[in-house]
Amino acid sequence: MAGVPFLGSRAQQGFIAASTIAAIVVLAMISITFGFVSRYLPSFGPCAKRTLPCYLALFIYAGLFELLMxxxxxxxxxxxxxxxxxxxxxxxxxxxxxxxxETRSSLSDRVQILHRVEPFVIVTPCIISASLLFLIWFGYQLYYEFGWAVFRVVGANPVMKTMFRYYQIMVCLLKFDFFMFTGMYNRFLRVQLLIIVLSTDSAEFGLTIAAIPVVFVLLIACGIAVQREIKWLMAISLILMIAAETYFVFKLVRFYSPSTAAQYATTRATITTFTIAAFLLLLISFGIGLRCFADFDKGLLQPKTVGHSAPGRQSAESKQEGGEPLEPRMSIE
Structure with a gap:
């Protein structure tokens, strides 16, 4: 499959189609749910207000992010x-x-409305599950289609290939960290914690607001450091990751502390899930970051930076000794 252009194979087209169709159908189901609640519950009781609007906004962002990725x-x-x-x-x-x-809990006192929206809410995970099978199938085909990509960047040296794989994993983790913090955390939790729960004059409000730009800068700095092998910047990034992990533990304690647990009653399951997911994702990023840090100055800097040449632009590195053209080098980020 060497030389297959972007979206030039059935596997590539199928992977994009599966993501797109799933996103459209799921967003339709969620929009119908939101429309029913808006129509039959115009006043939006506190529980519904905390759950359904955030649910819709998050899935819109998640669907767009997955397509972009x-x-x-x-x-x-x-x-x-x-x-x-x-x-x-x-x-x-x-x-x-x-x-x-959580939708059942939010509408537990509105049984008639719950019966109208429940089928659409239940169908959503079913559709996403079905589309996952297609993503796995087409992803399996793409694994073989893209199999030579790493070889054409770092060659056949197994040590270099291993280091390069860790680098790829780190870059990929940073992208999903970005979604977790700018999307699920900053947008979803900001709406639920800052607007609904926290008082604007509380210390926790200030801490949560300060965490948003800090994490954003952390991800950008770490991405630059790991690609350019800037040791001091990478060290600072790893230290900030530890600080962010401490903040997640603090928030988990707040969700279940007797003095504040009641404030999170209708959204505790979702908030806890995302906080734990963010904690684990950042913890894995920290571990992989340490490994990438240990690989600095071992000959991987040039493959990282050479990989930025645009697809289709042939360079000196993209030819064999005999002059036979190879595929353009793969861009990593």
Whole structure:
């Protein structure tokens, strides 16, 4: 499959089609649910107000993010990122399943409305699960289609290939970290924690507001450091990751502390799930970051930076000794 252009194979087209169709159908189901609640419950009781609008906004962002990541992975021929999309899609199934429970809790005193919207809420995780099978199938084909990508960047040296794989994993993790913090955390939790729960004059409000730009800067700095092998910047990034992990533990304690637990009653399951997911994702990023840090100055800097040449632009490195052209080098980010 060497030389297959972007979206030039059935596997690539199928992977994008599966993501797109699933996103459209799921968003339709959620919009119908939201429309029913808006029509029959115009006043929006506190529980419904905390759950359904945030649910819709999050899935819109998640669907768009997954499509963007899918196009990005196919453009870069990045198998690691394709695998990450499959895991991300699986996480959406978990969230959709949890939301079935929280929708029932939010509308428990509005049985008539619940009966109208419940089928659409239940169908959502079913659709995402079905589309996951297609993503796995087409991803399996793409694994072989993109199989030579890493070889054409770092050659056949097994040590270099291992180091390069860790680098790819780190870059992929940073992208999903970005979604977790700017999307699920900053948008979803900001709406639920800052607007609904927290008082604007509380210390926790200030801490939560400060965490948003800090994490954003952390992800950008870490991405630059790991690609350019800037040791001091990478060290600072790893230290900030530890600080962010401490903040997640603090929030988990707040969710279940007797003095504040009641404030999170209708959204505790979702908030806890995402906080734990963010904690684990950042913890894995920290571990992989340490490994990438240990690989600095071992000859990987040039393959990282050479990989930025645009697809289709042939360079001196893209030819064999005999002059036979190879595929353009793969861009990583």
């Amino acid at each position: 899918a196009f990005d992975a196919l453009r870069l021929r990045n198998v690691i990122q394709l695998l990450g999309i499959v895991f991300f899609h699986t996480g959406m199934i978990v969230f959709a399943a949890i939301q079935v429970h």
